[in-house]
Amino acid sequence: MMKKNVKVAKFAVCISLIGLLAACSSDVQNYGNSIKVVDVSAKELLSPYGDQNPAAEKAAKGANDFAFRLSAELVKNSGNGNFVCSPYSAWLPLAALVNATDAKNKAALLTALGASGISEADINKASSRMLYDLTNYGAIEYKGYYNPLKIANAIFVGKNVTLKKDFAQNFMDFYRGSSINVDFSSREAVDAVNRWASNNTNGLIKSVIQEFNPMTIAAIANAIYFSDGWSREFDASQTKEEAFHAPGLDTKAFFMLREGDGQIYYEDSKVQAIPLSFKHGGGLYIILPKTDGAAQLLSSMTNDYFNKIQSGSVMATGKLLLPRFSIDSTIDDLLKALVALGVPLFDEKAAPLTGGLIEEPLPVFLSDAIQKALIKVDEKGTTAAAVTVMVGATSAGPPEPTKPFEMICNKPFVFILYDYTYDGGSQILFTGIVNQP
Numbered sequence: 395m396m397k398k399n400v401k402v403a404k405f406a407v408c409i410s411l412i413g414l415l416a417a418c419s420s421d422v423q424n425y426g427n428s429i430k431v432v433d434v435s436a437k438e439l440l441s442p443y444g445d446q447n448p449a450a451e452k453a454a455k456g457a458n459d460f461a462f463r464l465s466a467e468l469v470k471n472s473g474n475g476n477f478v479c480s481p482y483s484a485w486l487p488l489a490a491l492v493n494a495t496d497a498k499n500k501a502a503l504l505t506a507l508g509a510s511g512i513s514e515a516d517i518n519k520a521s522s523r524m525l526y527d528l529t530n531y532g533a534i535e536y537k538g539y540y541n542p543l544k545i546a547n548a549i550f551v552g553k554n555v556t557l558k559k560d561f562a563q564n565f566m567d568f569y570r571g572s573s574i575n576v577d578f579s580s581r582e583a584v585d586a587v588n589r590w591a592s593n594n595t596n597g598l599i600k601s602v603i604q605e606f607n608p609m610t611i612a613a614i615a616n617a618i619y620f621s622d623g624w625s626r627e628f629d630a631s632q633t634k635e636e637a638f639h640a641p642g643l644d645t646k647a648f649f650m651l652r653e654g655d656g657q658i659y660y661e662d663s664k665v666q667a668i669p670l671s672f673k674h675g676g677g678l679y680i681i682l683p684k685t686d687g688a689a690q691l692l693s694s695m696t697n698d699y700f701n702k703i704q705s706g707s708v709m710a711t712g713k714l715l716l717p718r719f720s721i722d723s724t725i726d727d728l729l730k731a732l733v734a735l736g737v738p739l740f741d742e743k744a745a746p747l748t749g750g751l752i753e754e755p756l757p758v759f760l761s762d763a764i765q766k767a768l769i770k771v772d773e774k775g776t777t778a779a780a781v782t783v784m785v786g787a788t789s790a791g792p793p794e795p796t797k798p799f800e801m802i803c804n805k806p807f808v809f810i811l812y813d814y815t816y817d818g819g820s821q822i823l824f825t826g827i828v829n830q831p
Contacts, residue, residue, distance in 0.1 A: 437567045439531050442523040442816035449512045453520030454818025456508020457485050458697040460735070461822040463508075466693040467731035469827065474641040476721040477689075478767045478826035480618070480778070484728070487616050488737060489521050490547065490571065493564045494750035494758075499738040503746075506736035518568040520817065525570060527815040542622035542674050543813060543823075546594040547571035550587055552578045552611040556753040571614070579608040587615060595619050611752060620811075620823065622672040623775035628652060628716075630773045638717055639805040640830040641687070647717035647831040649804070650773055659710040659799055660703050665691065666801045667703050668714055676813035676820075678776055679703070680716060680803060688806035688827040695825075700810065704820060712799035717831035722768040729763035769811070769824060778811055778824050803828075 442450065461481035468479055488507060492514050495503050504510055509517050525531065530541045547569045551557045557573055565571035574590070576583035583606050591602045594617040606613070628650040638647040660667040664684055671677040681703070683691040725731075729740060738746050745757030752758065769778045811824035 435566070436570065439526040439570070440519055440522040440568075441526050441532060443532075447519070447523070447817065449516035450520040450523050450817045452512060453489075453507075453509045453517055454524060454815060454821060455697060456510075457482065457524075458700070458818060458820075458822045459508040460485050460506070461825060462692075462695045462697060462700070463735055464731055465695070465825045467734050468725055468727065469689050469692050471727055472689060472723075472827065474829055476719075476723065476827060476829050477692075478721045478723045478769045478778075478824060479725060480767050480824050482821070482823045483616060483618060484732065484763075486521065486545075486547070486569070487614050488732075488739070489517050490565055490569045490614060491739065491747065491751075492517050493561050494558070494747050495739065496746050496748060496750060499741075499744060499746035502736055502738040506732075506738070518564055522568040523817055524815055524821065525568075527817070528813055528821065540674060542620055542672065543676075544594070544617075544619040545570075546617040548574055548590055548615045550574050550576045550583060550590075550613045550615065551752075552576065552583075555611045555756070557612070558751060558753055561751055578606045578610040583610070583613075587613065590615060591617060611756070611758065618823070621775070621777045622674055622676075624773075625671040625673050626652075627775075628773035633718070633773060636715070637804060638831055641806065645830060647719075647804075649715045649717050651713070651715055653713035655709075655711045657710055657712055657714065658707045659712060659801070660707040661799065662706070665703070666799070667707070668801055669704075669707065672775065676811075678771070679810040679812070680714075680801075681808040681810065682801060682803050682805075683807070688808050688829060692808045692825065692827055695808070700822075701819070710799055712801065715802045715804065716771075717803060717828070718772045719828050719831035720768075720770040721826060721828065723826075725767070732763060767824070767826075769809075769826060771809075776811065 464481045464484065465479060469477055485507060488503065492500060492503055492507075500514065501510070504512065504517065507517070509520070512520075525545060528543055529545055530539070533539050533541070547565070548571055549557065549562075549565060551573060553575055562573050565573070574586060576586045584603055587603055588601050591599045596619060632651040633648050634651075635646055636649045637644050658669055664686070665681050666684070667679055667681045669677045669679045681691065686694075733740055738744065739760040742759050742761065745759045747758035747760070748756070767778075769776065806827060806829045809826050809828065810822055812820040812822050815821045
């Protein structure tokens with residue numbers, strides 16, 4: 395495993411970088427100094443509307459399954475601290491890398507992504523449909539239309555290697571991924587990635603990395619920017635400071651109040667849950683455990699149970715007290731978690747990306763992974779952010795409440811940030827725990 399060479403900054407944006415190096419070989423620098431850029435044009439993203447596609451539905455469901463499995467692995471080491479991650483930030487670049495993975499490891503990668511039994515073509519089409527849906531691709535021509543979620547992809551390619559045209563074409567067609575040539579042995583690569591990050595995050599992230607290992611041959615980058623207001627804002631004048639029962643001690647937090655009729659609410663023997671809707675679609679589910687801790691709840695969450703919570707939610711009268719919170723997490727054990735989920739791309743001996751990403755006969759694999767993530771929730775809305783870097787070397791619902799509910803979130807709780815898609819319903823973008831607001 396290589397030493398981490400990537401430094402990240404915390405902002406209201408999500409960036410994923412997957413750095414790929416060839417296995418140790420002096421030949422890496424001997425392919426000449428010519429610039430080898432693959433120039434491809436893009437097809438239209440695939441619209442999911444009116445076209446039911448079982449493979450795409452399976453991939454979308456699998457992405458949510460991956461979200462909860464990855465969250466469960468990562469939360470094991472979160473202790474009593476706050477926690478936030480962006481599983482989708484890891485899922486999408488790995489889905490793109492299915493196109494570069496050798497036949498021996500492709501099935502294992504698809505299984506890890508929750509897409510076992512579907513083909514490379516299917517995962518590409520599913521990803522394209524997701525991007526069409528999540529980015530409201532069909533509405534981009536309407537002036538004044540605001541989409542709170544923006545997604546961009548790119549691959550930065552070393553000047554001494556040649557990106558495979560098939561990969562470049564699929565990356566452009568289905569992931570809207572552009573190809574950019576850089577010199578990883580110079581400051582040029584750092585500047586290029588940071589410039590791209592700034593351009594695709596409204597200038598919020600200007601410095602993603604400090605340096606690349608000079609043996610790097612390529613880096614896949616994914617940028618997600620999300621910021622939206624509540625469809626129904628909290629009244630700031632009603633926010634009051636109260637006690638929050640954090641693990642091991644009580645602390646103070648500023649609680650926002652929402653009460654009255656017309657609230658969507660779920661309750662069973664394990665949890666209380668309420669979705670807070672955004673102005674432009676999607677929302678943030680707040681899930682308060684009744685007996686177990688928040689970490690235990692997030693670890694046991696599944697896509698089926700999340701669907702049960704959603705389908706079982708009803709219109710109700712009640713009171714919600716929710717603390718304002720701002721959380722950032724540094725996830726140093728992302729590699730370990732991805733390996734535990736069965737992602738096969740970190741095996742140096744197998745070098746599963748060999749032959750699929752670049753033309754040169756070099757063994758290629760992933761060698762490290764880290765994520766930093768952030769979420770801020772207040773009376774007006776939510777801003778969420780994450781940075782993922784992977785570096786390589788060379789329902790039946792409950793009965794309707796019969797009385798007004800009270801959901802007092804004055805102890806640790808779980809949150810799930812989602813947006814709607816045609817294939818997957820509520821597509822999970824961020825998960826997390828508030829132990830200490």
